[in-house]
Every structure is written in C-alpha cells, then in structure tokens.
Amino acid sequence: MKILCQNAEYEKDMQDLVNLFFEGEDCPFSIEHQSDRDGQNVLSVLLVGSGDDVKKFEKRFVLPKNIGGLIEKSLLKRHFKNHLYEVLSSICKKSLPWGSLTGVRPTKFARDLIERGEVKPHLIGETLVRDYHVSSDKAKLVVKILQNQKCIIKNDNLVDLFLNIPICPSRCNYCSFISSELKAVEGKVEEYISCLLKELEAVKKVIAEKAYIVRNIYIGGGTPTVLNSEQLERLLSQITYPVSEFTVECGRADTITREKLEVLKKHGVTRISINPQTFCEATLKRIGRKTTNKEVLDAYMLAMEFDFVVNMDIIAGLSGERLGIFKRTLSTLLELYPQNITVHTLSVKNAAQIRGEEIKFKNDITKMVEFAEKTLMDNGYKPYYMYRQKNQVGGLENVGFERDDNVCIFNIDSMEDTSSVIALGAGAISKRVFNLENRIERQPNCKFIEDYISRIDEMIEKKVQFFS
Numbered sequence: 520m521k522i523l524c525q526n527a528e529y530e531k532d533m534q535d536l537v538n539l540f541f542e543g544e545d546c547p548f549s550i551e552h553q554s555d556r557d558g559q560n561v562l563s564v565l566l567v568g569s570g571d572d573v574k575k576f577e578k579r580f581v582l583p584k585n586i587g588g589l590i591e592k593s594l595l596k597r598h599f600k601n602h603l604y605e606v607l608s609s610i611c612k613k614s615l616p617w618g619s620l621t622g623v624r625p626t627k628f629a630r631d632l633i634e635r636g637e638v639k640p641h642l643i644g645e646t647l648v649r650d651y652h653v654s655s656d657k658a659k660l661v662v663k664i665l666q667n668q669k670c671i672i673k674n675d676n677l678v679d680l681f682l683n684i685p686i687c688p689s690r691c692n693y694c695s696f697i698s699s700e701l702k703a704v705e706g707k708v709e710e711y712i713s714c715l716l717k718e719l720e721a722v723k724k725v726i727a728e729k730a731y732i733v734r735n736i737y738i739g740g741g742t743p744t745v746l747n748s749e750q751l752e753r754l755l756s757q758i759t760y761p762v763s764e765f766t767v768e769c770g771r772a773d774t775i776t777r778e779k780l781e782v783l784k785k786h787g788v789t790r791i792s793i794n795p796q797t798f799c800e801a802t803l804k805r806i807g808r809k810t811t812n813k814e815v816l817d818a819y820m821l822a823m824e825f826d827f828v829v830n831m832d833i834i835a836g837l838s839g840e841r842l843g844i845f846k847r848t849l850s851t852l853l854e855l856y857p858q859n860i861t862v863h864t865l866s867v868k869n870a871a872q873i874r875g876e877e878i879k880f881k882n883d884i885t886k887m888v889e890f891a892e893k894t895l896m897d898n899g900y901k902p903y904y905m906y907r908q909k910n911q912v913g914g915l916e917n918v919g920f921e922r923d924d925n926v927c928i929f930n931i932d933s934m935e936d937t938s939s940v941i942a943l944g945a946g947a948i949s950k951r952v953f954n955l956e957n958r959i960e961r962q963p964n965c966k967f968i969e970d971y972i973s974r975i976d977e978m979i980e981k982k983v984q985f986f987s
C-alpha cells in the first residue's frame with residue numbers, strides 16, 4: 520500500500536520510511552498525510568487504517584521565524600517524517616535503528632547539521648536520538664565516526680581519481696554491483712583498457728590546466744586484479760600522480776598473484792583489499808563465491824610481504840548464516856588483524872527477498888552487526904566511515920573500521936561528499952564538489968562496457984566539460 524501525501528515533494532521520503540518499517544511486506548493499511556498551516560504554526564495529520572476503521576493522528580509544531588525557504592522545507596520534512604515514525608512505531612510496536620532517517624549517509628547528515636550551525640558538535644549524539652529517534656547505539660557510532668574523520672580537507676582544487684574495472688572472474692549471487700563475468704567480455708578487455716587510457720589522457724590535461732591536485736587514487740570494481748599482470752602494468756604505468764593513498768580493490772583472492780602484487784607495488788599502490796565475505800566454506804558454496812579460505816590466507820600472507828595496508832570485507836546476513844558462524848568469521852579476521860575491516864549488512868535486490876527463503880535469520884543479523892561493531896572496537900579498531908544502502912536487512916548499515924590511523928581517505932571523501940572525484944570507466948560516476956556554494960554535481964559514464972567503448976569520445980567530451 521503506497522502512502523498518499525497532500526504535499527507530493529515529501530512523498531518519496533515518507534514512502535521510504537514506510538518501506539523500512541515493513542521491509543518487503545506490504546503495508547497492511549492505507550496511510551494518508553495532510554498538513555495545515557497558520558503562520559508559523561503547522562498541523563501534521565496522518566490518516567491510518569483500512570475500510571471504515573481509519574484513525575486520525577495529529578501533531579502540532581511551530582516553525583522558527585525568518586528562516587530561508589530551503590531550511591523551512593527541510594524542517595517540515597523532518598517534522599512530518601518524525602510524526603509518521605512515531606505513529607508507525609506505536610502501531611507496529613517496533614523501533615528502527617536509524618529512527619526517521621532514511622538517507623544513505625547518516626554521518627554526512629550529522630556533519631551538515633553541525634556545519635550549518637543548527638547543532639553544537641558536542642550535542643550531535645543526543646540531537647539524533649531526541650529529534651530523529653535514532654537509537655543511542657547508532658548515535659554513538661555516528662559521534663565516533665565523526666571524531667575519526669579529521670583528515671577531511673575541503674578544498675575545491677583537491678580531487679580524487681577513480682577508475683572502474685567492472686569485470687569479475689565469476690558472479691557471486693548476492694552481489695549488488697554491476698559487473699560482467701570475464702568470459703563474457705574477454706575479447707573486449709584490451710579495448711576497454713585502451714579506452715580507459717584515452718579517458719585518462721584527456722583528464723590529465725584538464726588536471727594540469729585547472730591546477731587540480733590529485734589527493735587519492737582508487738581502482739575499484741568489480742575485481743581489478745581480474746586483469747593479468749601485463750594489463751595491470753599497461754594501465755598503472757600511466758597513472759603517475761604522487762599520492763600517499765592509492766587503493767586497488769583486489770577483492771577476490773583467486774585473482775591475486777605475486778606478479779600482480781609486484782606490478783601494484785612498483786606503481787605506488789599503498790592499499791589493497793582481499794575480501795573473505797565469510798570464512799565459512801559451506802556459505803561460500805551457497806553464495807556462489809568461487810574462492811576458498813586457503814586462497815584468502817595465502818593472498819593475505821603474500822600481501823604482507825609487500826607491506827600493503829590491507830582491507831577485508833565481510834557481510835552480515837549471507838544466506839543461511841547464523842550468529843555463531845558470523846562470530847567465527849570475525850574471530851578469524853581478528854587473528855589475521857588487517858589494518859582495515861569493512862562490515863557490510865546484506866542488501867537484497869528487492870525488498871520482497873527479505874521475507875523470502877534467503878533471509879531466514881533476520882533477528883540474527885541485527886545481533887551480528889552489533890557484535891561486530893562492539894568486538895572490533897574492543898580490539899582496537901575505530902569506525903571511520905559508514906553508509907546505508909537500499910533494501911539493507913534490518914535497515915542497518917555498512918561500516919569501515921581501521922586500526923593504527925590507517926583510514927582510507929577516499930572512502931571518507933566519497934561517503935561524506937567532501938571532495939570531487941574524477942571517475943573513469945564504465946559505470947563510473949564523477950562528482951564535482953563546490954564547497955563554498957555547498958553544492959554537488961554528478962556526471963555518469965555509460966553503465967556497461969560495450970556502450971562505454973562505443974561511446975568513448977562522447978564520455979571524454981562530457982568529462983572534460985564537466986571538470987573545466
């Protein structure tokens with residue numbers, strides 16, 4: 520059942536909130552929102568029910584005087600969403616970890632409140648709890664993350680460079696990213712690299728002309744190390760910016776070889792990821808991820824020889840996993856003790872899957888995320904960036920942890936929208952941040968490799984214009 524809002528501009532956010540309460544179930548009653556206003560006094564009305572049994576819930580609030588139109592709109596939205604949250608929470612007898620917040624970047628939301636002067640920094644945690652119904656644990660998490668983001672520099676001349684390799688050795692069946700299997704695009708890989716290099720050449724000119732300074736580089740995917748060592752050499756030898764943070768998301772251990780790591784090291788890569796997702800081999804089979812624990816451990820030992828900062832991704836909520844298995848994965852991770860660990864919560868392709876066969880142990884997933892966050896912090900890891908995705912089980916989040924000051928600044932920049940990103944390749948989305956105007960523009964490339972190759976000149980022209 521869809522929510523009906525008198526004021527259409529709030530409908531999407533209100534609907535997102537309804538969806539978070541019902542997670543794939545159909546909302547069993549109709550909801551209508553109306554509002555009335557007399558000067559600064561606003562009345563929010565919710566009509567909830569079905570057939571003849573419709574209940575009316577009212578809430579009044581007063582808007583401050585002399586505020587701009589944009590702030591007024593955001594306050595109205597906040598009050599209407601809070602009202603809806605309170606009503607649904609009492610009807611469903613349920614609270615949500617992120618309260619009435621529906622956006623994907625809670626820490627950016629908190630940072631904006633502070634930067635606009637609406638909330639004093641030391642009061643942000645209690646404000647999230649009091650004004651947005653965020654749980655006290657999640658509010659504490661936000662406070663900790665903001666404290667660990669000291670590396671943010673807002674300067675329109677600083678840019679991050681991102682290259683996308685949306686190719687994988689095989690598809691994992693839970694994956695929510697667009698990426699092609701190598702065997703489907705094998706004949707196009709060389710051409711894809713040529714197009715990437717062509718785009719890079721054009722971008723290099725803009726960087727020089729506009730005196731941009733490249734702060735961080737990130738090659739993501741997909742699985743960039745699906746390329747062979749010659750192909751990696753061909754690509755990396757052209758990326759010559761002297762940065763202190765250069766990540767290559769290797770990800771799949773079965774693609775990592777000594778030769779490839781040598782190429783990465785030679786060209787200044789400082790950080791790689793080797794992602795187990797889980798250390799349960801039965802789960803790996805179930806989720807169609809064709810790697811083994813031995814491959815992950817071997818790749819990790821090899822990476823240590825090269826002195827890379829290593830990140831490891833895990834996912835809470837993989838098909839069939841209960842809390843006990845997840846705890847074992849976490850304890851293996853702690854034995855390995857990588858500098859970065861990212862804990863994801865499973866995000867499903869459509870909300871209906873949450874109530875389907877796959878997500879049998881939903882209650883365990885909340886416990887897994889709580890357990891991971893607490894255990895990692897008890898073991899010296901600090902949370903330093905986070906984001907939420909659509910259809911994430913339990914309305915939870917993904918959190919990146921680091922130890923010993925090994926934050927990945929690129930991850931912070933991308934999630935907090937604090938730096939422009941020049942993004943190359945199929946599926947890459949460039950972002951230009953205008954800090955003084957508090958404005959962001961985005962510019963996407965074609966999603967798929969074939970289109971990207973056939974329209975490369977158009978991609979380049981748009982990119983050059985976008986950053987000029």
Ligand SMILES: C[S@@+](CC[C@H](N)C(=O)[O-])C[C@H]1O[C@@H](n2cnc3c(N)ncnc32)[C@H](O)[C@@H]1O
Pocket residue numbers: 687693694695696740741742768769770771793794796832833834863864865866867
């Ligand atoms: C862009 S993917 C690339 C990683 C690399 N190809 C690998 O598989 O190791 C980055 C991470 O997103 C996470 N991820 C992918 N699909 C997900 C999903 N449906 N729900 C939660 N996390 C997901 C995984 O932890 C994955 O390591």
Ligand code: SF4
Pocket residue numbers: 686687688689690691694695696698740741742770771
């Ligand atoms: S290898 Fe990584 S990007 Fe590729 S399908 Fe699996 S999780 Fe997704």
